[in-house]
Amino acid sequence: MNPIDNATETRLQRGQRALAEIDGEAGEAVVRSLADIAPDFATYLLEFPFGDIYSRPGLSLREREIATIGALCAMGTARPQLEVHIRAGLNVGLTREEIVEILMQMSVYAGFPAALNGLSAAKAVFAALDSENGPDEVGSAQDIS
Template sequence: MQDTIERQAGQESRLERGKRVLSEIDGKAGEKVIDSLADIAPDFARYLLEFPFGDIYSRPGLDIRAREIATIAALTALGNATPQLKVHIAAGLNVGISRDEIVETIMQMAVYAGFPAALNGLFAAKEVFRDHV
């Protein structure tokens, strides 16, 4: 997947690249987030596509799998981003991160972000795992 992203990166606008990368990572969940912003902040939806997905996720250096592990760790550590954490846990599953790896990533955050943040992350993962087919 990373090879495809890098190959196509030079031929697309930031917005086009962002839409493609978001779709590859999050599937329908990413589209729902973008669509939910259409009536309140369409410019923010565009920024979300262009910067995180069009610029950062499509950079060389880390593959998508590593980027999702880092994102799951960061969102867990924040402790106040459960909806986004759930989207990225599902995205992690979509890009080949195992349930065990997700649980270990979240548990690791207990050391740096505390037990409450890790517990909230584990409960979010439990919900995603239950609903993920």
């Protein structure tokens, strides 16, 4: 994704573009889920984290997802968001092995329960992906051998 360089693109448009590139259908589902309860919040979600922060220069999307996966795991209270960002990590080039290592690293700073919960979330995402795509797709079980 290009850093903020298009003066004609609004924050919302930039956020929509970033979300599609990072999270694909999973991110779009989150936005759709807010339509009937908090459509303004969906706009804020697109504009600030994705339109402003994810679109900044300085870190690649891959590096941003490493930080995001680590932070969500450490929080210990954001499993749905962690699962979305584990998928996003795979979308932007992380391997399953790298995601497992990120989550294991959290045991040192966030504790074993947080790391165990993160690994459980990763296992669920990997199983769902294998079920959807088959084991030979990108991000499959062979990546962690």
